[in-house]
Amino acid sequence: MSMRIIDWEEYISSFSTSVPLAVTIGVFDGVHKGHQALIQRIGDSPHIPAVVTFRQNPLKTLKPDAFTGDIINLEQKLSFLEAWGVQLTILIDFSPEFSKISGRDFIDLLLDCQPVKLIALGRNFRCGHQLDTGAEEIRSLAGARGLEVWVAPPVMDEGQPVSSSRIRQALAAGRQAEAERLLGWPLDSINPDNIVPNRR
Numbered sequence: 001m002s003m004r005i006i007d008w009e010e011y012i013s014s015f016s017t018s019v020p021l022a023v024t025i026g027v028f029d030g031v032h033k034g035h036q037a038l039i040q041r042i043g044d045s046p047h048i049p050a051v052v053t054f055r056q057n058p059l060k061t062l063k064p065d066a067f068t069g070d071i072i073n074l075e076q077k078l079s080f081l082e083a084w085g086v087q088l089t090i091l092i093d094f095s096p097e098f099s100k101i102s103g104r105d106f107i108d109l110l111l112d113c114q115p116v117k118l119i120a121l122g123r124n125f126r127c128g129h130q131l132d133t134g135a136e137e138i139r140s141l142a143g144a145r146g147l148e149v150w151v152a153p154p155v156m157d158e159g160q161p162v163s164s165s166r167i168r169q170a171l172a173a174g175r176q177a178e179a180e181r182l183l184g185w186p187l188d189s190i191n192p193d194n195i196v197p198n199r200r
Contacts, residue, residue: 003082005088007092007093011090011113011114012113013113015113017048017114019115020048020115021049021088021117021118022041022042022043022050022116022117023042023050023110023119024038025051025052025110025119025125026053026121027164028081029164030072031183032163032167032182033155034154034162036084037155039084039085042086043084043086045118047118048088049085050086050089051088051089052092053081053091054091054094055092056094058094060094061096062099068168068172069168071164071167071168099129102128102132103126103129103132103134104137105128107141108141116142118149121149121152122152123152123154125151135151162182163182167179
């Protein structure tokens with residue numbers, strides 16, 4: 001089954017599904033080993049695996065001077081998500097206006113507009129205005145609605161969690177082998193069918 005791609009505005013307005021979703025949320029820059037654990041979890045559920053992500057990294061808007069560039073572009077990210085079996089991707093156009101939404105309001109919109117049964121999050125996930133809402137708060141919000149929230153344990157590499165910032169640091173220092181180890185795929189091969197198991 002090919003992956004469907006919609007905008008956040010469509011998700012909260014005209015999109016409709018009666019089939020429950022299993023959702024994970026994040027930037028997913030690089031679709032590294034930590035991201036893959038989240039995608040694996042929603043893919044193993046009996047619900048439609050869905051990803052909420054961004055057209056551009058929010059850091060480009062929030063902290064442009066600190067942003068050092070994407071690990072992969074949007075087209076590559078979408079290809080990776082589809083190859084991992086994601087069936088629905090919701091793209092957010094991050095803007096100064098969107099950044100003012102509280103995390104609670106964002107989660108309420110996510111859950112009010114479609115039938116979500118599972119949310120999978122990284123342990124350090126935060127969202128909303130000034131990152132006002134974390135994974136444990138979302139667990140409480142969703143739990144009150146009877147939803148399952150799975151907070152992933154960190155994926156470790158040499159005693160430290162795998163992260164996009166570690167990958168960027170490795171790439172900046174020319175440590176390609178380290179970056180590839182954290183990503184779980186070779187930088188010289190961007191074809192997702194050669195990188196991750198095709199779960200479609």
